[in-house]
Amino acid sequence: MGQGNRKDDGGFISYPTNRVVGAIEDPRDARAAIDALLRAGFTRDAIDVLHGEGGLDRLDPTGDEHGFLARFQRTLIRTAGPAEEYKHLRRHVEDVRAGRFVVMVLAKRATERDLAAQILSSQRAEFIGFYGRWAYQAFDGDRTGAEGAPQDSSSAQSSGESADLSSPFAVVTRMFAAFRARDLDSLLETVHPESRWIYVGANPRLSRAEFTGRAEVRRFFEHILDRLEIAAFHTGQFVVEGDTVVVFGSESGTVKATQQPFRNEWSQKYVVRDGLIVGMAEYNVQVEPRR
Secondary structure, rough: OOOOOOOOOOOEEEOOOOEEEEEOOHHHHHHHHHHHHHHHOOOOEEEEEEEHHOOOOOOOOOOOOOOOOHHHHHHHHHOOOOOOOOHHHHHHHHHOOOEEEEEEOOOOHHHHHHHHHHHHOOOOOEEEEEOOOOEEEEEOOOOOOOOOOOOOOOOOOOOOOOOOOOOOOHHHHHHHHHHHHHHHHHHHOOEEEEEEEEEEEEEOOOOEEEEOOOHHHHHHHHHHHHHHEEEEEEEEEEEEEOOOEEEEEEEEEEEEOOOOEEEEEEEEEEEOOOOOOEEEOOOOOEEEEEO
């Protein structure tokens, strides 16, 4: 018998088919991840959280409380086999034992998977992966371990509404996911053909540049990737109001030409209309090394 989205009487998902799963250490980050998922259009029924023995301290967006850990372990005992995905499931049992929050997000479409993984990553989730029906796909910021990833299952029957992938928050989050993956073609799919981008930097020299249209926006990102080896790229706080999304974040790594380490902090303002970014303004400041 195949593994589907099975639930017991308590609402527990015994095997997280078509779900993106990640482990979060800090309860504030876990709450922020859930809020961001809901804001992106994922329904409450599409989000499950495992935390604490017996679920007494469980952070649950639906308000239910279940004894997940014991049921999760019993499921593994019943179904565990040589498949690679069970190694990851057992890892999440240890996450729950250690007091972490294991967040599961129903995401049948490839675009929803990328969006959910990016949101979890932005809140410092670890061991992020997608459990397909027959395969496991690892995400780790820049989508490491994506080889052998399951194909888009958007034709599969859906339970519940899909996330609103055209909302300003979802579009910007999808753009960040493409940047992390160094996938400029997918990134430009989020950009309006006449989009105008403004960059103001002090890293360390003062600079200002404007880019209009997809071709120039591509050159903007190509210059970043050619010049910098980015080891960490963190999107922190998102502020959304109407068609405007403001993001505060940081990045660190080395300058390829000199091997000089750097850490920058930045704020970016996006305007999104009809599912495309029509404008962006970034203010980027180098904070390490100090000059």
